[in-house]
Amino acid sequence: MKIAEALQKMSLNARLAALLLLFGFIAIFAGDPYGGDKTEIDARELALIVDKQVDHVAAAELADWIIQNRSDYRLIDLRTEKEYGEYHIPTSENITLAGLTDAGLQRNEKIVLYSEGGIHSAQAWFLLKARGYKAVYMLFGGLEEWKDKVLYPAVPENPTPEQRVAFAKIKEVSTYFGGTPQNGAAAVTAQPQTGATAVTAQPQTALPKLSLPAGGTGPKPQGKKKKEGC
Amino acid sequence: MSSPHQADDFAPKPYWNPYLSGIGLGLVLLASFVIMGRGLGASGAFSSVVAYGMHQAAPQHTSTNAFYAEYLGDGTTHPLKDWLVFEVIGVFVGGFISGKLGNRIKGKIEKGPRISNRGRLLYAFLGGGLMAIGAKLARGCTSGQALTGGALLNFGSWAFMISVFIGGYAFAYFMRRQWL
Amino acid sequence: MSAPFYKYGLFNDEVSLIVAVFIGIGFGFFLERAGFGNGRKLAAQFYFSDMTVLKVMFTAIVTAMVGVYYLSVLGVLDLSLVYINPTYLAPQIAGGLILGIGFVVGGYCPGTACVSASTGRYDGWAYVGGLFGGILVFGEVFKLVEKFYVSTAMGKVTLPQLLHLPYGLMVFLVCVMALGAFAAAEWGEKKMAAKREGE
Numbered sequence: 266m267k268i269a270e271a272l273q274k275m276s277l278n279a280r281l282a283a284l285l286l287l288f289g290f291i292a293i294f295a296g297d298p299y300g301g302d303k304t305e306i307d308a309r310e311l312a313l314i315v316d317k318q319v320d321h322v323a324a325a326e327l328a329d330w331i332i333q334n335r336s337d338y339r340l341i342d343l344r345t346e347k348e349y350g351e352y353h354i355p356t357s358e359n360i361t362l363a364g365l366t367d368a369g370l371q372r373n374e375k376i377v378l379y380s381e382g383g384i385h386s387a388q389a390w391f392l393l394k395a396r397g398y399k400a401v402y403m404l405f406g407g408l409e410e411w412k413d414k415v416l417y418p419a420v421p422e423n424p425t426p427e428q429r430v431a432f433a434k435i436k437e438v439s440t441y442f443g444g445t446p447q448n449g450a451a452a453v454t455a456q457p458q459t460g461a462t463a464v465t466a467q468p469q470t471a472l473p474k475l476s477l478p479a480g481g482t483g484p485k486p487q488g489k490k491k492k493e494g495c
Numbered sequence: 496m497s498s499p500h501q502a503d504d505f506a507p508k509p510y511w512n513p514y515l516s517g518i519g520l521g522l523v524l525l526a527s528f529v530i531m532g533r534g535l536g537a538s539g540a541f542s543s544v545v546a547y548g549m550h551q552a553a554p555q556h557t558s559t560n561a562f563y564a565e566y567l568g569d570g571t572t573h574p575l576k577d578w579l580v581f582e583v584i585g586v587f588v589g590g591f592i593s594g595k596l597g598n599r600i601k602g603k604i605e606k607g608p609r610i611s612n613r614g615r616l617l618y619a620f621l622g623g624g625l626m627a628i629g630a631k632l633a634r635g636c637t638s639g640q641a642l643t644g645g646a647l648l649n650f651g652s653w654a655f656m657i658s659v660f661i662g663g664y665a666f667a668y669f670m671r672r673q674w675l
Numbered sequence: 676m677s678a679p680f681y682k683y684g685l686f687n688d689e690v691s692l693i694v695a696v697f698i699g700i701g702f703g704f705f706l707e708r709a710g711f712g713n714g715r716k717l718a719a720q721f722y723f724s725d726m727t728v729l730k731v732m733f734t735a736i737v738t739a740m741v742g743v744y745y746l747s748v749l750g751v752l753d754l755s756l757v758y759i760n761p762t763y764l765a766p767q768i769a770g771g772l773i774l775g776i777g778f779v780v781g782g783y784c785p786g787t788a789c790v791s792a793s794t795g796r797y798d799g800w801a802y803v804g805g806l807f808g809g810i811l812v813f814g815e816v817f818k819l820v821e822k823f824y825v826s827t828a829m830g831k832v833t834l835p836q837l838l839h840l841p842y843g844l845m846v847f848l849v850c851v852m853a854l855g856a857f858a859a860a861e862w863g864e865k866k867m868a869a870k871r872e873g874e
Binding site: 510511513514515516517518519520521522523524525527528529530531532533534535537538539541542544545546549560561562563571572576578579580581582583585586587588589590591592593594597599600601602603604605606607615616617618619620621622624625626627628629630631632633634635636637638639640641642643644645646647648649650651652653654655656657658659660661662663664665666667670671673674675 | 681692718719720730734737757784788790792795799809818836
Binding site: 294295314373 | 747756847
């Protein structure tokens with residue numbers, strides 16, 4: 266009762282001041298606006314994404330993005346520095362799982378993750394999704410798949426017309442990345458020609474030297490950086 | 496035949512309670528944060544216009560100047576297709592709307608009693624020039640740095656804001672003829 | 676978190692320009708509501724007779740600050756995506772001092788000058804002309820001041836980071852400081868009014 270009376274008597278300014286003081290006081294206890302290190306997981310949403318298979322990107326598609334010189338995504342290599350140094354997919358950046366949260370990845374960026382196979386990228390995917398990142402994808406099959414499908418694509422012994430056409434296209438992609446298409450017509454280094462089982466039979470001496478620009482240490486150049494200052 | 500009521504209708508209405516205006520302004524700023532992820536600004540728009548004008552008049556000159564280059568971009572978008580330029584256009588319009596509603600549109604010169612019109616205009620021009628230099632050095636003016644950066648608890652912006660008040664108060668003595 | 680909307684791709688650049696106009700309209704509207712189209716009223720701040728500038732500015736700052744804080748804490752706004760100017764301490768302090776001087780000489784700041792001009796004030800137009808001139812001068816002498824311009828870069832640093840205080844506590848402290856400033860401003864205005872009555 267007393268408080269209500271006091272509030273009645275206060276002028277508009279005094280009421281506004283009291284409101285401000287209240288909001289400010291509650292702020293002391295309300296927590297960290299940046300979200301801290303905690304995460305919130307919407308299990309159903311994540312399960313749905315996995316089910317619908319919209320959580321990954323095929324190697325061929327990624328190859329296309331790189332060739333088109335797109336700059337609307339960030340490609341993250343989750344392996345160790347040493348492995349990254351030996352070979353990495355062009356335009357990728359080297360960030361390990363432990364360093365992901367501190368790496369300065371923005372929640373509105375498109376992020377593609379890859380590791381050797383799929384385990385680490387799946388873990389990283391989950392971690393980022395749980396932290397509220399909107400567009401996170403794994404490279405389907407990881408580096409293994411990249412090698413199979415892009416660097417050393419193979420075509421079965423008796424290809425159908427579609428397969429022949431597809432192979433012709435992937436051959437170009439492969440050479441762009443410094444790979445060697447298997448079972449090509451000519452102008453391919455002498456590799457033992459086998460059929461669809463080419464995967465096991467190729468002694469790859471060295472992975473292609475990187476002549477393409479690497480992802481570099483920082484984010485890709487974005488054209489005109491939109492000015493957001495004053 | 497004018498009745499007493501008519502004269503009152505055209506008199507300028509009093510200004511709002513400053514705290515309410517401040518809350519309104521704060522909400523606009525908040526809306527900008529939430530919608531655009533950026534705050535307000537003003538001086539940047541003028542810089543874009545100057546850079547564009549200079550570029551039209553003397554392209555070789557602007558191409559070698561780092562300051563203009565920043566506002567001209569790399570040629571992919573027109574320098575005047577800038578968020579701040581459009582925002583400042585809105586500021587003109589909004590000010591006009593509020594002035595119209597408050598019967599405060601009037602062609603006049605705001606000044607103190609002890610200075611001439613010419614003197615006031617000269618000082619206004621000079622003040623604008625000084626402020627432009629200050630705003631460019633500080634990378635913002637009161638709207639961009641003080642309001643926006645202040646709300647985001649930006650250290651540089653707070654330092655800037657305090658400096659503005661210090662500068663103003665320190666120099667006020669020398670300008671008292673113009674205002675008092 | 677789906678805000679800031681633009682950063683999450685809700686609309687494209689063209690639409691953002693339209694958004695800019697509307698935000699600007701709101702900005703100009705409230706500036707004029709407060710009386711900032713009038714240079715005398717603005718300058719009076721520096722003579723302690725009319726503290727509207729302080730009241731409006733700080734009210735706006737704390738309103739937006741509190742709003743940003745609570746929206747972020749509630750998970751509605753992603754604070755990490757809101758642009759914050761990097762700090763260049765020395766140029767910002769120097770620029771601030773010059774700006775303060777320019778404020779009391781010209782009677783406006785860039786935003787309020789627009790409002791003043793659009794409500795018919797010729798001194799507002801003169802000020803806007805001065806703005807263009809000043810930017811031109813700065814552009815020409817830029818080479819000379821460039822080194823100073825990029826000195827003392829501290830990156831993006833907020834007060835909570837600098838003082839190692841929790842963000843929420845900082846919000847509270849700023850609110851308290853603002854309330855103190857308002858109280859002092861009201862008191863100061865009354866004192867000045869009484870003094871002028873007595874003269």
